[in-house]
Amino acid sequence: MTTLALIGLPGAGKSTVGRQLARRLQVPFVDSDAVIEDRIGCTIREFFEREGEEAFRDLEEAVLDELTQGPPCVLSTGGGAVLRPLNRQRLRARGRVFYLRSTPEELYRRLRHDRTRPLLQVADPLQRLRDLYAVRDPLYRETAHYVIETGRPTVATLVNMILMQLELGDGAPPSVPAQAQAHG
Ligand SMILES: Nc1ncnc2c1ncn2[C@@H]1O[C@H](COP(=O)(O)OP(=O)(O)OP(=O)(O)O)[C@@H](O)[C@H]1O
Numbered sequence: 001m002t003t004l005a006l007i008g009l010p011g012a013g014k015s016t017v018g019r020q021l022a023r024r025l026q027v028p029f030v031d032s033d034a035v036i037e038d039r040i041g042c043t044i045r046e047f048f049e050r051e052g053e054e055a056f057r058d059l060e061e062a063v064l065d066e067l068t069q070g071p072p073c074v075l076s077t078g079g080g081a082v083l084r085p086l087n088r089q090r091l092r093a094r095g096r097v098f099y100l101r102s103t104p105e106e107l108y109r110r111l112r113h114d115r116t117r118p119l120l121q122v123a124d125p126l127q128r129l130r131d132l133y134a135v136r137d138p139l140y141r142e143t144a145h146y147v148i149e150t151g152r153p154t155v156a157t158l159v160n161m162i163l164m165q166l167e168l169g170d171g172a173p174p175s176v177p178a179q180a181q182a183h184g
């Protein structure tokens with residue numbers, strides 16, 4: 001197995017699903033945001049405020065470059081990882097990529113009491129999620145080998161859906177698009 005990357009908007013379930021998936025596959029779970037925070041010695045939120053988004057994206061690009069060449073793992077990526085073309089290419093070429101898709105409304109329900117996601121600390125977080133979705137949904141689709149609809153299934157079911165797609169897709173080189181719409 002190579003890197004199995006999970007992509008999607010904040011709250012899509014990358015960490016929740018990713019941890020369980022890694023346990024099932026018996027590989028490490030790696031969260032690129034956590035790796036970045038270890039390196040900078042502060043929270044991403046603080047870094048964003050102090051250094052700005054571009055500095056964060058530079059760091060993110062370097063960390064993703066390393067992690068996608070490292071040992072096999074389940075990699076939970078930052079919600080904005082797909083913004084840079086190089087990240088999209090590397091994620092897709094070096095592993096299998098699953099887009100955990102949710103509607104902005106569903107994400108808002110999950111995150112409305114959350115104060116840790118820097119991009120959502122605005123007056124109208126639902127509108128923010130809609131704006132992010134409009135820009136990023138096409139980029140997530142372009143990057144992903146598989147699109148997993150996360151609206152209804154439980155986390156355990158989502159993990160099983162991903163494992164099933166991995167089994168079905170076995171043998172296909174990572175560069176071959178194998179779009180699978182998984183509906184619950
Ligand atoms: N499929 C799901 N159904 C219902 N709730 C979910 C689902 N997936 C995740 N959640 C809940 O949504 C919240 C956000 O999930 P999680 O932290 O895994 O998202 P994330 O994609 O890692 O977000 P971020 O990009 O901000 O790190 C958590 O409270 C989690 O329990």
Ligand SMILES: O=C(O)C1=C[C@@H](O)[C@@H](O)[C@H](O)C1
Nearest residue numbers: 010033044078079080118119
């Ligand atoms: O959606 C985004 O742009 C971000 C999501 C988080 O995972 C972090 O990577 C950071 O807060 C930026």
Ligand SMILES: [Mg+2]
Nearest residue numbers: 014015016076
């Ligand atoms: Mg997460």
